Amino acid sequence: MAGPTYIADPPVDLKAVPLDGLTAIFHRPSGMTHLLAPPSPQILDALGAGPADAEMLLGRIGELFEVKGGVEALEARLSELEAAGLVRRG
């Protein structure tokens, strides 16, 4: 029933710099820099606490924010992070 488990690299592998509304993230293992718009930095942050599937992650984010949107939208954001190499599936 549970969807795929998503994993983010540990926070030590990332250097995040807030730029007004955006967040620039340098991913040390790949040497790549990414510009993230909300909610992606927050999702990455929540995933930094440990691997999780989308349901579980939605719960984590819900503890900090009033979340607008459901699992489907969250999975779309996770796919983008996955395509950028910031998140992988376990």
Next chain:
Amino acid sequence: MSKAFDSKGPEPTRRVVLALGAAAASTVVTIKPALAQTAGSVLNCEIPVPAPQAAGSYIAQDGSLVPPGTQGAAPPLPRPLTGEEAKQLLNGSTPAGVDAEAAQAYANYIRRLQAGMSGFTCYASLQMPR
């Protein structure tokens, strides 16, 4: 929705709204390394032969700098090479306006460029895959 009267007052439990967005929205942009981006402008970059700080020096066949007038060495180029011309030289052909016998010396000079030397970034960008 019936609390319009306290909409201006502080709400101790108010939390930041985080919209996960539409399924099709994109929130991640990856910035390519600077050298990869310069690959697109290779035609416009320049390599002075030799670098301005060595102006006047001749270029030996192995690409090293030698005193002006050295036997067998090539004179400085009157103008910087464009990226495209440098590419031709490195591929073994001779761009227009370059002495064919000196081409090898110029090509070797370019190959010996190192970080910090005039023209190196241009040379490096020639090495990047398009």
